Structures are given as structure tokens and as C-alpha cells.
Amino acid sequence: MIKITLPDGSVKEFAQDVTPMDVAKSISEGFARNVISASFDGTTIETTTPLTTDGSLILYTWNDKEGKKAFWHSTSHVLAQALQEMYSGIKLTIGPAIENGFYYDVDFGDNKITDADFKAIEDKVLSIAREKHEFTMRSATKAEALEFYAKENNQYKTELITNLADGTITFCDHATFTDLCRGGHIPNTGIIKAMKIMSIAGAYWRGDEKNKQLTRVYAISFPKQKDLTEYLELLEEAKRRDHRKLGKELELFAFSQKVGQGLPLWLPKGAALRDRLEQFLKKAQKKGGYEQVVTPHIGQKELYVTSGHYAKYGADSFQPILTPNEGEEFLLKPMNCPHHCEIYNTKPWSYKDLPKRYAEFGTVYRYEQSGELHGLTRVRGFTQDDAHIFCTPDQLDSEFKKVIDLVLYVFSSLGFENFTAQISLRDKENRDKYIGSDENWEKAENAIINAAADKGLNTVVEYGEAAFYGPKLDFMVKDALGRQWQLGTIQVDYNLPERFDLTYKGSDNELHRPVMIHRAPFGSMERFIAILLEHTAGNFPLWLMPEQAIILSLSEKYENYAKKVLDLLENHEIRALIDNRNETIGKKIRDAEMQKTPFMLIVGEEEEKNGTISIRRHGQEGKGNVTITIEEFAAIVDEEIKKTLKVFTV
Ligand SMILES: [Zn+2]
Numbered sequence: 001m002i003k004i005t006l007p008d009g010s011v012k013e014f015a016q017d018v019t020p021m022d023v024a025k026s027i028s029e030g031f032a033r034n035v036i037s038a039s040f041d042g043t044t045i046e047t048t049t050p051l052t053t054d055g056s057l058i059l060y061t062w063n064d065k066e067g068k069k070a071f072w073h074s075t076s077h078v079l080a081q082a083l084q085e086m087y088s089g090i091k092l093t094i095g096p097a098i099e100n101g102f103y104y105d106v107d108f109g110d111n112k113i114t115d116a117d118f119k120a121i122e123d124k125v126l127s128i129a130r131e132k133h134e135f136t137m138r139s140a141t142k143a144e145a146l147e148f149y150a151k152e153n154n155q156y157k158t159e160l161i162t163n164l165a166d167g168t169i170t171f172c173d174h175a176t177f178t179d180l181c182r183g184g185h186i187p188n189t190g191i192i193k194a195m196k197i198m199s200i201a202g203a204y205w206r207g208d209e210k211n212k213q214l215t216r217v218y219a220i221s222f223p224k225q226k227d228l229t230e231y232l233e234l235l236e237e238a239k240r241r242d243h244r245k246l247g248k249e250l251e252l253f254a255f256s257q258k259v260g261q262g263l264p265l266w267l268p269k270g271a272a273l274r275d276r277l278e279q280f281l282k283k284a285q286k287k288g289g290y291e292q293v294v295t296p297h298i299g300q301k302e303l304y305v306t307s308g309h310y311a312k313y314g315a316d317s318f319q320p321i322l323t324p325n326e327g328e329e330f331l332l333k334p335m336n337c338p339h340h341c342e343i344y345n346t347k348p349w350s351y352k353d354l355p356k357r358y359a360e361f362g363t364v365y366r367y368e369q370s371g372e373l374h375g376l377t378r379v380r381g382f383t384q385d386d387a388h389i390f391c392t393p394d395q396l397d398s399e400f401k402k403v404i405d406l407v408l409y410v411f412s413s414l415g416f417e418n419f420t421a422q423i424s425l426r427d428k429e430n431r432d433k434y435i436g437s438d439e440n441w442e443k444a445e446n447a448i449i450n451a452a453a454d455k456g457l458n459t460v461v462e463y464g465e466a467a468f469y470g471p472k473l474d475f476m477v478k479d480a481l482g483r484q485w486q487l488g489t490i491q492v493d494y495n496l497p498e499r500f501d502l503t504y505k506g507s508d509n510e511l512h513r514p515v516m517i518h519r520a521p522f523g524s525m526e527r528f529i530a531i532l533l534e535h536t537a538g539n540f541p542l543w544l545m546p547e548q549a550i551i552l553s554l555s556e557k558y559e560n561y562a563k564k565v566l567d568l569l570e571n572h573e574i575r576a577l578i579d580n581r582n583e584t585i586g587k588k589i590r591d592a593e594m595q596k597t598p599f600m601l602i603v604g605e606e607e608e609k610n611g612t613i614s615i616r617r618h619g620q621e622g623k624g625n626v627t628i629t630i631e632e633f634a635a636i637v638d639e640e641i642k643k644t645l646k647v648f649t650v
């Protein structure tokens, strides 16, 4: 008998050579039908692999990441088989599962493949899949493996095998097809019910441009046709919501090759949006006892040598700026923390003065390879909504709770309701690699765990994910399309206070080290606005919209009345514009809809006569307009804003 430990901690005894599928069936037949992959003591195995020793078994379904991986990996074998049967003389190379689906890199030789061929290939894959082939793993010696691919004249697989150690080589067989493979398959091909080729692209063998260019076939597969349909709809919606597209349409930001890659230019509407977000956070921070500071965009190289950033990131950063005469070296500021440490150091502090909370919308510059740049989410210059809290170890608990309150306030005001908090702690086995005393670490880790529990956060704890200088808490937010983003982060730091020799006088009259907390609820303004754009599709909460209303005059005759309405709206602090163009009302409405302006206020003869406006809401075509007074409209706007934007209280 062998003992099998399941993820819930339960231990069950089975006869030797029991398979993961047998174990699944012992739990329930229904569950077993959904099991598509397994791992034993951390190694991926087949659901048919006999288990011979005690160990921990995890059974995966389609809902698990590992399950999807096995599903897509298995489909890539079927795709390879289909391609080999359809195109003569092609050479298969590698075909791994990726985050969404899988790909196969193929040397198509003289064959050509275009979008027009996708359908036939998909049909072929599905017809093979329907035959319910099982995957069988088989060991081979290096000599056997080389001989197999010598016959196929496949130099790519030959190269792969040459680099493998004899005794570690395995093949996977299904139907009439054989591929070099390490394992991890679904029970049979019959559960592949939908498959789509997403695109083809050129890819160099082994990613080296000196090598031959192969064709990479990207595809994805699902256990239900409905899943594929939903996936494609989600992709379409993501395209419509792409922040680069919306940023252009809404005239928020732009990039200029002349200014430089990865350096966003904020247009007036985008700058106003950023400013509103900044004012919103500044106001809450002021209540939270933060003090604003301002620091320069560059700092002496020495500053970052002291902080340790230079040793760690120097070679991969923008290189130093030299002064013409003095031989000084400056670095573009990659982070604000060292500057804030020096602000702390401008005077001696007593424990009674702490905590000090320095906040700055600090713009930092980090080098990213040009190929890595992406809209506002990967840039070379960005502004952090940064703050550093310097406190005594005993204050950590309450400071952490306060920061969580602030982060939750930010999320609720901006419509992010679905998030988890990831707590990153030390690796328990390997405590030497962290700086700071055990006692302090315990304090900090407990402060985070307690604060998260106290605030009722939905948490995941990750051991070994802490930085070497302290534990942290990251907020992972799910957007409207179900995609996960990392937003706010709160991080404890024992390292910088040491490096910058920060001190305070304790009640014992001795000098002590303060603890430092780094925190940024938005993360960066650029990335946050990108995520917010994709989450809301540009329909920001009303308090944040660039324009809350646009006045559309039915003709030039009502220009004066439109101006009067605008004045009244301004009195109510409603942001509005007038569209006085000599265009039809239909065209004006279409343009306002494009700009996602929440309220369209139509004015004509009737409205002027009665001192009213006709309101049409964004995206509510055909609902009919409501005619009301400006006062009534102002009350509607006010009420809607108050629903999302509450007052921050401490
Ligand atoms: Zn395989």
C-alpha cells in the first residue's frame, strides 16, 4: 500500500501502481470525468501514470491553470499531426502551451500557409480529436531518438535531442503520430471540442535571428464550443477597450517618435484627468496625515550607490549624465525613496514626531528595451503616486491599517470592486537571505497579516515572495473583462533606513532605526489610467470624466442661450462644453457619443423659452430625452457623484 496526500491535507491509502485517474474515481466519478491532468510531488505526470511511492497528488481540471496547460499542450500534438498529414515534407520543431493557448513552430519548406488555410486545419484537428486517441509516454535512448528524426530528416529535433542527456528522453505517441515530449497530457483527444488558429507569425529557430525563420502557428482550444465563442467575444471587447485606441479617440495622450519612445505626452484632456486623480488622492492623503514633498528628477550617482539601486540596476538603466566641467555624475531618478530618506535626514527626530509621511507624485525614469514598450503600461518615464512612511516598529500595525484604508478608498471611488490582496512573506526555510532581525520581520509580517484580516481583505499568502528588505502586500485587481492587474502596493523596508543611517530618539533617549513603508495606491499614473480606461471602456466615474456634459445647440440661433446654460453649469462646478458647430444635431450627438460625454444637453427654441435643457445620457439611444431645469440637472449630477466619490475619513 502507498499513502497519497491530497491538497486538502487528507491522506488516503491505495494499492501500489494506482493511477491519478483511479484516485480521482475514488473521490467521485463526476469529479474524475473532469480531471484532465495531475502532478505528483510537484512533477507533472500523466493521469495514467502508476504511482509507486508515498507522495502528494494534485488533480487538475480545466478550471486550473495546470489543467489548461495540459489541454493546450495536448492539442498542440494534434495540431502537429494535422499539419504533417496535410503538408508534405514539413519539419516540426517545438510547440509549447502559453498563457492563452499554444503555438507550434514549423518549417513549412516549400509549402505556403495563409489565413485562408486555417479553417481546413481546424477541421482536420477536430476530426482527429473526435477519434479519442490516448497519449502514451515512452522512453527512448538518445540513439533511438536521433535515428527516428534522422529518418524524418528533421535537423531541429535532432539538435534538441543532441542537447538532452541520454536516459532523459521521452516520446509521446497518439494515433499514428509521435513527438518528442516531456509529458503532461489530457486523458484522450476526445475532450478537445473547439480549436481555433489565432494567427501565424515568423519566428527564428531558438529565437536567434541568425537561424532560419520558421512559421509560428498560434492556436487555442477548449472543451466546449461555447468557451471558444466567449473567448473570441472577450478578445473583441478587449480590442475595443484597448487603452492605446481609447487614449487616441478621447484625446488623452499621445506618443511622438521625435520626443522618444516610451515617453507619453499628456494632451490637455489627459492632463486634466491626471490632475483630478492627483487632487483626489492629495485630498485624502492630507486627511491621512501625509505631507507633500517635491524632489528633483535627477540625483547624484552616489545617492543610488548608497541606496543599493546602482549595484542592482545600474548597468540596465539609463546611463549617468555628466556635468561639463565638474565631472559630476547624475542619474535620472529611477525611484523616489532615496530622495525621501534624505528629506527625513534633514533634522533629528524623536519618537514623538513619528510617523512622518512624505508623499510625492514623483516622476521616475527606467530604461525598458524598445521591444518591451507598450502604450501606457510599459513606458520609460512615469509618475508614481509615491509616499514613504517613517515610523517606529510599534506603529507598523496601525500605519498598515491606515494605508489599507486609503487603498480601499481609492478602489471604491474608481469602481474597482473585485480584488485580492497578495501577502508576500519570507521563505521560512531560507531566512539568511533577508536583511533585518528576526524580531523585526516577525513584527512586520504580523502587522501585514493582522491589518489584512482586520480589514476583511480576501488574501493569498505567498511564502518566499517578500523582497530581501521586507514583506509586502500587493492588491491584485480584476477588471471588467476578468483580467488580473497588479495595482496598489504596500511594502515594509528595513534596508534603506540602515543604508541612509536614519534614526530617531526613543523614549529611552537612545537612537533607534525607524521602519520605512513604501506605498502607492495607483502604482503609477500612467499604468493606472491605462487600466482604468480598459476597465471602464472610457466611461470613467462621473467625478473623473474630462467633460461631464456637452451643450448641443439645435442651431446658431440658440448660441446665446447655450452660453447662459454653460455659465450656470459652471456655477454648479459641472465641467461642460458647447458644441456650436454648424452641424446637424445628429452629427453632434454622434460625436459626443464617441467622446463618451455622460450627458448631452440639447437646447433649442422650447428650452430657451422655458429656461430648461433636454437631457440625453451617453449610450442610451432611443430612451427619449428628459426636459428639466439646470437646478434639477445639477442635483442629478451631484447625487451620482456622491454615489461613487465618498469623503475619506480616518
Ligand atoms: Zn506532449
Ligand SMILES: [Zn+2]
Pocket (backbone or CB within 6 Å): 335, 336, 337, 388, 518, 519
Ligand atoms: Zn519607495
